[in-house]
Amino acid sequence: MPRARWQRQGKHGTERPAQANHREIIVTSSAARPLAVIILAAGQGTRMKSSLHKVLHPVAGRPMLLHLLASAAQLSPQRQVVVVGAGRDQVERAVEGTGAVIAVQEQQLGTGHAVAQAHDALAGFAGDVLILYGDVPLVRADTMRAMLDRLNRGDEPRAVVLGFRPDDAAAYGRIIADGQGIIEKMVEYKDADDPERAVTLCNSGLMAVRSTDLFVLLDAIGNNNAAGEYYLPDIVMLPGGQSAVIETDAWEVAGVNSRAELAGVEALWQARRRADAMRDGVTLVAPDTVFFSHDTQLGRDVVVQPNVVFGPGVTVADNVTIHAFSHLEGASVDSGAEIGPYARLRPGAQIGAKAKVGNFVEIKKATLGEGAKANHLSYIGDASVGAGANIGAGTITCNYDGYFKYRTDIGAGAFIGSNSALVAPVSIGAGAIVAAGSVVTRPVEPDSLCLVRPEQVGKTGWAARFRERMQARKPHK
Structure with a gap:
């Protein structure tokens, strides 16, 4: 032969x-x-x-x-x-x-x-x-x-x-x-x-x-x-x-010779992995909607709500809740943390004990310290967030200039107001407060207030006069 x-x-x-x-x-x-x-x-x-x-x-x-x-x-x-x-x-x-x-x-x-x-x-x-x-x-x-x-x-x-x-x-x-x-x-x-x-x-x-x-x-x-x-x-x-x-x-x-058979083998693997997870002390609220990777590690008393996807490289400690429609990949989650719903943890995300990553929040190559919160509509990338810090809704770490990535460091207990942009490289000191709507480009000292926006000006009657002028210019039919 x-x-x-x-x-x-x-x-x-x-x-x-x-x-x-x-x-x-x-x-x-x-x-x-x-x-x-x-x-x-x-x-x-x-x-x-x-x-x-x-x-x-x-x-x-x-x-x-x-x-x-x-x-x-x-x-x-x-x-x-x-x-x-x-x-x-x-x-x-x-x-x-x-x-x-x-x-x-x-x-x-x-x-x-x-x-x-x-x-x-x-x-x-x-x-x-x-x-x-x-x-x-x-x-x-x-x-x-x-x-x-x-x-x-x-x-x-x-x-x-x-x-x-x-x-x-x-x-x-x-x-x-x-x-x-x-x-x-x-x-x-x-x-x-x-x-x-x-x-x-x-x-x-x-x-x-x-x-x-x-x-x-x-x-x-x-x-x-x-x-x-x-x-x-x-x-x-x-x-x-x-x-x-x-x-x-x-x-x-079971062998694979077609895409349909590949899907069938995937289903077999997932079904057994879900059963293993529940046997080991994980609550899957809707098991058939949860998808694991080959190396997913979950602790005891983890609760996984419907439609959660684990990509490769995820480790979850005990007593974590992962709410519906969240996606985790290359991330670690410490005990007592809460993820989602609709959260995305990308590679390099490290979520500390009792921290909270909420609705439509994306974390990438960043550390969220113990008890820190990012509850709504935020992107935290290439960053460290200290223990107990609070990231307001709409906050973005601007980590990329089109060529290179830069870091943002947020100290323990800092408060970042809603709709703020932190332009990296930049640091926010421990206990500092960044006012809502700020665009931060320079370091913020600990326990200080950072306010980066023009002074609010009110002009009485301006809106009514504006409408009258515009109406007068509009052709009449």
Whole structure:
């Protein structure tokens, strides 16, 4: 079987082990056997109708491929190989720094042929191999571990296949197995007879194999089929050994071949994440309207009202309330704070304990100190707001001159009157008061009053005289 070149991807071109997410529990092999992971990502993805490689389409704000790499990283694999074809430059950039090795499938000659392209990347490796698919992103580390455990049970099957029972088996390949999970036959739907089609156990395509067996088995399969391709499942039915199947839930092996299926996988992920949040002590008033990212962290007794979106990089402490229609991304919120409704926290927003970010307030790369308030219609960017400060409605930090960004510093206990513009770089001292409607361009001393507007002048009767003059000039019809 033809094989292809491979490339190593990592920082400065060196091979590094993938790093697990800091919040994930590292799972170690009970058998303590070395592990390699092969992820197949060489498909064309034409049904996505996209210039973005299929496996890089995001679920919960993270590319599908990186979901798999993160899950596999919990098992501390020694090697990770991503097999790519079309669009490989995109995949190479996406996995840079993960320690993953890139193998190239120049011709698309089937899944068996794709796995064979990892041969050189696994040279000298002796251990277990997990074979995953880049467009099947929801597989859990626990399921991967179960496959490996079954592979290393006393009867030592040549391969372990991950099976599932969908609500509608449709045209999936069927697995015929005995009561111990030993596979008697694997058959594609089109080749199955009626009794075989009545079997509900289906083949996900995911597999665990020992490295000492994998490439020997691949060399033994042929391509005598209508497509002229080498199929990975064919290694299961080769003579001289037996294979086993273990089962998982259908949602975990849901694949993505179209935008509709991508939306379906997103919905599956979100539903499980919402359930996890509520189980961990978060109140979701309308769960189906709340959307999480892959790394959202919420404390206990957080209340999330309807239509809230968490972008990547959000951490929320205990006893926070996030009101309806708020959007948070790259932000941290300390205990007891209140966000929204209709608030937007952009990357770099740090909201202190018991602070308040209210209606139509946007915070970007700014710190709101403990107990500080920005209740209405304000933009606070590139700024620090001291504890207990009060930002009046309509206040704007003018942080950008068209070329560069500048900071605004507002001291503790300061009061910024409504409709004020703070032209950065500028500082407002602790306890200072800025009168409403001020345009502040110079530093304001602590505990002082800053008043930047012309003196109000009243001219009695001027309006009436103005109307009379204008009416006299207006043509009569």
